[in-house]
Amino acid sequence: xxxxxxxxxxxxxxxxxxxxxxxxxxxxxxxxxxxxxxxxxxxxxxxxxxxxxxxxxxxxxxxxxxxxxxxxxxxxxxxxxxxxxxxxxxxxxxx
Amino acid sequence: xxxxxxxxxxxxxxxxxxxxxxxxxxxxxxxxxxxxxxxxxxxxxxxxxxxxxxxxxxxxxxxxxxxxxxxxxxxxxxxxxxxxxxxxxxxxxxxxxxxxxxxxxxxxxxxxxxxxxxxxxxxxxxxxxxxxxxxxxxxxxxxxxxxxxxxxxxxxxxxxxxxxxxxxxxxxxxxxxxxxxxxxxxxxxxxxxxxxxxxxxxxxxxxxxxxxxxxxxxxxxxxxxxxxxxxxxxxxxxxxxxxxxxxxxx
Numbered sequence: 592x593x594x595x596x597x598x599x600x601x602x603x604x605x606x607x608x609x610x611x612x613x614x615x616x617x618x619x620x621x622x623x624x625x626x627x628x629x630x631x632x633x634x635x636x637x638x639x640x641x642x643x644x645x646x647x648x649x650x651x652x653x654x655x656x657x658x659x660x661x662x663x664x665x666x667x668x669x670x671x672x673x674x675x676x677x678x679x680x681x682x683x684x685x686x
Numbered sequence: 687x688x689x690x691x692x693x694x695x696x697x698x699x700x701x702x703x704x705x706x707x708x709x710x711x712x713x714x715x716x717x718x719x720x721x722x723x724x725x726x727x728x729x730x731x732x733x734x735x736x737x738x739x740x741x742x743x744x745x746x747x748x749x750x751x752x753x754x755x756x757x758x759x760x761x762x763x764x765x766x767x768x769x770x771x772x773x774x775x776x777x778x779x780x781x782x783x784x785x786x787x788x789x790x791x792x793x794x795x796x797x798x799x800x801x802x803x804x805x806x807x808x809x810x811x812x813x814x815x816x817x818x819x820x821x822x823x824x825x826x827x828x829x830x831x832x833x834x835x836x837x838x839x840x841x842x843x844x845x846x847x848x849x850x851x852x853x854x855x856x857x858x859x860x861x862x863x864x865x866x867x868x869x870x871x872x873x874x875x876x877x878x879x880x881x882x883x884x885x886x887x888x889x890x891x892x893x894x895x896x897x898x899x900x901x902x903x904x905x906x907x908x909x910x911x912x913x914x915x916x917x918x919x920x921x922x923x924x925x926x927x928x929x930x931x932x933x934x935x936x
Contacts, residue, residue, distance in 0.1 A: 636728055
């Protein structure tokens with residue numbers, strides 16, 4: 592249909608005030624303004640969000656999966672780093 | 687008893703929304719790119735939703751066993767009161783975009799004024815729909831600029847779209863017989879007063895898009911039931927199921 596693809600953008604949606612933006616997926620768009628509209632049309636049609644961030648996918652840098660052993664495994668036996676030894680009140684949400 | 691003109695007026699607004707909604711829905715699965723396929727389908731659903739509220743309102747005033755479905759699927763072309771612009775065939779993406787922009791710009795200013803109608807139900811529908819129409823106007827306006835101010839091919843397609851559609855815009859601002867009766871009652875919007883607002887908005891977007899407003903003879907008749915042949919084909923497809931299997935549901 593079109594010989595040249597529009598660049599890919601990653602879409603982050605905040606589902607309601609006070610929560611963080613979460614990665615929702617990706618879309619194609621010619622520029623940032625179109626990316627926000629496309630994200631609105633594709634990812635918020637069922638009331639999923641109140642705010643949208645988009646970032647061109649080429650600007651997202653990822654860790655190397657081959658380095659997973661050295662990056663993440665050392666945390667496995669450091670249970671004292673987790674805040675699991677506290678009793679949280681029932682009324683506390685989003686922890 | 688409600689005035690017959692009042693019912694014609696509500697049907698005119700409902701038919702505008704339904705017919706353009708149906709035209710846009712013809713793109714579903716055929717859009718130039720997935721994101722725009724969904725965007726136009728969303729707009730189609732918004733418009734069909736507006737049509738439903740309006741048909742329900744008309745059906746309530748008509749009473750008896752009239753239903754929204756009967757109004758949408760049980761009337762023939764000469765009963766439809768939509769303007770000619772919305773029934774025009776989709777053509778290419780440029781024609782579809784421009785048709786949406788010209789209509790959304792009208793609907794945007796029209797609904798703003800309809801919110802002051804003495805018909806409180808109409809005023810409420812206009813208020814609810816205005817948010818949707820704001821987005822339709824923004825979305826379609828940006829596309830008109832993108833394509834008009836884009837490549838040589840996209841510009842020539844937009845120019846072609848203007849040549850095809852401009853002659854249908856005059857009708858938007860000429861009150862039909864039923865509107866003339868309702869304007870003094872404070873029920874109908876005086877569409878002549880909408881014209882300068884529309885002209886200004888369209889002028890701004892056309893200037894950014896590098897497009898010009900042509901001076902052409904304006905077609906009319908849609909609001910009084912005199913349509914182009916294209917509406918017949920549209921209704922034949924849209925109404926097929928209810929015609930073949932009356933009152934069927936799923």
